[in-house]
Amino acid sequence: MNSLNDLFSLRGHVGIVTGASSGLGVECAHALALAGADVALAARRGDRLGPLAAELEQAYGVRVIGVQTDITADADLDRLVVTCTAKLGLPDILVNNAGISPTGRAESLPRATWDDALATNLTAPMMLAQRVARGLIEAKKPGRIINMSSIYGILASSIYRLSAYTASKAGLANLTRQLAVEWAQYGILVNAIAPGWIPTEATEGGMAKPQNRERMERSTPLGRLGLPSEIRGAVIYLASPASSYVTGTILSIDGGYASW
Numbered sequence: 633m634n635s636l637n638d639l640f641s642l643r644g645h646v647g648i649v650t651g652a653s654s655g656l657g658v659e660c661a662h663a664l665a666l667a668g669a670d671v672a673l674a675a676r677r678g679d680r681l682g683p684l685a686a687e688l689e690q691a692y693g694v695r696v697i698g699v700q701t702d703i704t705a706d707a708d709l710d711r712l713v714v715t716c717t718a719k720l721g722l723p724d725i726l727v728n729n730a731g732i733s734p735t736g737r738a739e740s741l742p743r744a745t746w747d748d749a750l751a752t753n754l755t756a757p758m759m760l761a762q763r764v765a766r767g768l769i770e771a772k773k774p775g776r777i778i779n780m781s782s783i784y785g786i787l788a789s790s791i792y793r794l795s796a797y798t799a800s801k802a803g804l805a806n807l808t809r810q811l812a813v814e815w816a817q818y819g820i821l822v823n824a825i826a827p828g829w830i831p832t833e834a835t836e837g838g839m840a841k842p843q844n845r846e847r848m849e850r851s852t853p854l855g856r857l858g859l860p861s862e863i864r865g866a867v868i869y870l871a872s873p874a875s876s877y878v879t880g881t882i883l884s885i886d887g888g889y890a891s892w
């Protein structure tokens with residue numbers, strides 16, 4: 633490891649990013665491509681994936697494909713992995729980024745809302761991680777899995793009523809530790825990122841309310857919201873040789889929010 637490139641290059645690797653049609657998923661895709669990985673982009677809004685794929689190929693000289701995917705459908709997950717393997721090669725980096733954050737009072741939260749949040753935020757990342765890990769174990773290749781948890785996988789929210797979200801993200805955080813322990817023997821390192829407040833399609837509505845935004849900024853030691861692009865460094869780090877002795881960790885990218 634004598635050069636910056638040795639530490640952080642992902643050249644020769646193949647990544648899958650879920651939720652690549654907007655927000656942090658777009659940034660995760662930029663991160664992998666910037667470091668030299670070929671990337672498969674997944675989301676339900678397939679029309680958004682082609683333009684991003686073209687942009688990344690042009691900017692970074694890597695191969696990028698879009699695969700329209702509903703991560704809650706097992707058949708779609710199978711197709712995603714098969715298509716990625718056929719067109720780019722066996723995926724050895726998975727960024728389980730897609731997620732939803734429904735709100736509602738805990739005492740009256742509809743069963744369907746709870747089920748949707750768990751299916752998208754917890755079950756789907758597990759089902760996709762299984763598929764990627766099986767391919768790697770069979771091929772005797774190491775790999776990286778990065779799960780997008782949240783500060784609300786660590787803490788409760790005083791701003792929004794987020795019972796299904798907090799439960800699913802806490803589940804994802806501890807699933808990260810369990811998979812890290814089980815798959816360490818195969819060289820598959822499993823970590824999570826816990827972002828704080830970052831404006832995206834999912835969050836900008838609430839952040840547009842001055843009283844919410846002011847509370848978010850005041851409760852963040854750095855005194856501001858994050859930028860979506862501030863997620864990139866963590867993704868490259870956790871996917872690259874630089875983190876070769878890191879597994880089962882939850883890396884907060886939150887301006888210090890979870891520290892006090």
Ligand SMILES: NC(=O)c1ccc[n+]([C@@H]2O[C@H](COP(=O)([O-])OP(=O)(O)OC[C@H]3O[C@@H](n4cnc5c(N)ncnc54)[C@H](OP(=O)(O)O)[C@@H]3O)[C@@H](O)[C@H]2O)c1
Nearest residue numbers: 651653654655656675676677702703730731782830832834
């Ligand atoms: N922004 C923040 O402040 C923040 C903080 C903590 C954690 N996070 C986490 O970061 C991740 C990204 O969130 P974001 O803020 O970037 O929100 P976003 O802009 O709404 O993006 C969510 C992404 O998830 C995808 N998605 C949702 N359901 C899906 C499904 N069934 N199948 C496939 N893709 C699906 C969406 O794509 P389609 O609709 O096209 O399918 C979209 O690309 C989420 O896991 C979120 O919980 C965000």
